[in-house]
Amino acid sequence: MATPAPHDGDRMLNRSMLIKLVVMAAVMFGFGFALVPLYRAICNITGANSLVKRDVTAAGARNTQVDTTRTVSVEFDANARGALVFSPEQNAFDVHPGAVTAVKYRVTNSLNRTVHAQAIPSYAPAVAGQYFEKIECFCFTQQTLAPHETREMPVVFFVDPKLPRDVRTITLSYTFFELGGPAGETTSAGQGGTAAATPAGGA
Structure with a gap:
């Protein structure tokens, strides 16, 4: 039986490497879409960082004493x-x-179709999430966001x-995921998606 030429061996090696890279990319893409339901399942089991449960009611907030002797810098990340x-x-x-404060976030659906999405909060340092x-x-x-x-x-x-x-300093960071969107959609600008820049100190 004839021994394969060296270039045939290189071709087989390159093909094997390409297949591995494609599989890895597919797994990573799927993992990104699985994060939200996975996070929700963990929350349901542990009761931690629930996405649908308020940390405290407005009545509870009114009973909180304000500490005017110090300030905390809160950074917002998106x-x-x-x-x-x-x-x-x-x-x-x-x-x-202790002082009740509000901040606004802005989100835009860049597609020509309705998008269903979920935001997941996180904190830095991690201990700050308790407070x-x-x-x-x-x-x-x-x-649920209408087109544009x-x-x-x-x-x-x-x-x-x-x-x-x-x-x-506390950094409040949100990651916004589209839920169950069809693959291959592009934005009106011809791009697959856009991520907002994050300020320094983000989680």
């Missing part, structure tokens, strides 16, 4: 997956622990005065 253009109204501001109390948040429910719709969405929150004094 990331989008797929067809959404997403950003905060302000990148950062200082708050007194960041959201009264109202667009992350509590799924959002732009929507302003508030987050009403306060920082628990029990926050350790060595934590002087």
Whole structure:
């Protein structure tokens, strides 16, 4: 039996490598779409960071004492997956622990079709999540955006005065995922999706 020429061996090696890369890309793409239901399943099991449950009621917030002896810098971060253009109204501001504060985020559906999406919050440092109390948040429910719709969405929150004094900065970061969108869609600008730039200090 004739021995394959060296270039045949290289061709087989390149083909094998290409197949592996394609499989890896497909797995990573699928994992990105699976993050939201996976996160929701974990939340349902553990009861942690529930997407649909308020951290505290407005009545509970009114009973919170405001610590005017110090301020905490809150930074706002926004990331989008797929067809959404997403950003905060302000990148950062200082708050007194216990003071109820609001910030707005803006999201735009860049597609010619309706998009269903979910925002997932995260915090840095991680310990801050125990003390960041959201009264109202667009992350509590799924959002439905009409074609090319732009929507302003508030987050009403306060920082628990029990926050350790060595934590002087909190970053609130949201990642917005499209839910169950058809593959291969492109934006009106001809791109697959746009992610908003994140301010320094984001999670």
